Amino acid sequence: MLLKIFKIASLIVFCLAFILPNSIFAEEDIEQKCLQLAEKGCESVGSADCRKNLEQCEVYYKEKSDKIESDISKTQGEKQTVKNKIYTLSQKIKNLNYQIYQSNLVINDLNIQVEDTQSSIIKTSLKIKGSTLKLAEILRDIYVEDQKSILEILFSERRISGFFENLAALIALDSKSKNILSDIKVLKTNLESQKESLDQEKTDLERTVKIQTLQKNESDKTKKDQEYYLQLTEGEYQKQLIQKTEIQKKASEIRARIFELIGVSKAPTFGEAYEIAKYVESAVGIRPAFLLAILTQESNMGKNVGQCYLKNEVTGEGIVAYSGKVVLRVMKPTRDISPFISICKDLGRDPFNTPVSCPMSFGYGGAMGPAQFIPSTWVLFVDKIKSIIGKPGDPWNIKDAFLAAGLYLADAGAKAQTYKSEWNGSLRYFSGGLNMQYKFYADSVMKIASQYEEDIKALEAQK
Secondary structure: OHHHHHHHHHHHHHHHHHHHHHOHHHHHHHHHHHHHHHHHOOOOOOHHHHHHHHHHHHHHHHHHHHHHHHHHHHHHOOOOOHHHHHHHHHHHHHHHHHHHHHHHHHHHHHHHHHHHHHHHHHHHHHHHHHHHHHHHHHHHHHHHHHOOOHHHHHHHOOOHHHHHHHHHHHHHHHHHHHHHHHHHHHHHHHHHHHHHHHHHHHHHHHHHHHHHHHHHHHHHHHHHHHHHHHOOOHHHHHHHHHHHHHHHOOHHHHHHOEOOOOOOOOOOEHHHHHHHHHHHHHHHOOOHHHHHHHHHHHHHHHOOOOEEEEOOOOOOOEEEOOOOOEEOOOOOHHHHHHHHHHHHHHHOOOHHHOOEEOOOOOOOOOOEOOOOEOHHHHHHHHHHHHHHHOOOOOOOOHHHHHHHHHHHHHHOOHHHOOHHHHHHHHHHHHHOOOOHHHHHHHHHHHHHHHHHHHHHHHHHHHO
């Protein structure tokens, strides 16, 4: 009997040996593989295989993140206890870590794309150079032959057939020069396309790093919250829940709270910022809490960018305002310098001593004031701003910056003031479209807006 049981147990173990590697062991393998990719990137792997692995891990982390969000929603629907609160925070930290890993993978993937595109640009440029040299050589030969008269060519040839051979060679050279010229045109078109792709890849890279900055900030804040709740007893937590409504009624404290903005010398209080946001709502129909959340998000990113001055209108080079350190790519010459100088001239500002955002390790800086508009985007709204306030707007003026942000969001569809319209509007504000790669930005904006809505209710209740 014991022998029979032993045989059955052995058979089960044997079967599990084939099943488990595809489930538990496979899960552990992909987790380790993806963690290594997220932290160290690809080592000793070709770019094609690396990108394939990166894409697989992006899917893996998205699935893990979606599952945790589902668990958090379920827990939040249960009884409010300190244990549930701590569990929810731990899940949020885990989720943010997955999202940060996912951002790392996207950054690694984009870096590979940038390197591949830069390599293609170099190869295409060399082909253009080689073809241009060949064309120049052919044109020189044609020119030399063209300088000879018909009689000179006839008498220089011993046989009449030599004349026709020379003529055929000239025709062939002419045909070859046309083919090379056509090739150069195609190569130049390809080169422009590659340069545009490179610009887009660098823009995507910059946005992804900004998203990761927000994720890390949120993770740090959540960890601090978790540490706080770990020290509370259940009785203390329940007491806090009872007092929460009373705390929210302290409108004077909310009103006096500093509302942090970048690009302004004096930050307004939350109460002052709210009054400006209400004015924008009356002008363009954007919900105040949502507008304040957008500007908070931009400030959270902007503080990590720093402040710069443009110093060279040809190259876009500048300096860090507080240290004088030379910085490349403060502003994109072909896109933003001309409108920037025009904006400053209209406002009586010195363009070389007016603060703009510094660039990240790639891409360009040049964003202006609290709303962080680049000059080429700001000029698109100048006429609309002027029609409302009767004069050109100032990107560094808080009220004008709020209005410009409101106009942009209104054009992005956020006037409907529904969750979906505002979520989509915030994503368009950040990336110019509905790229789900940047959904963390929109999710974070809506979370901040929800918090601000509670603060605003407290302010209004005091009136």
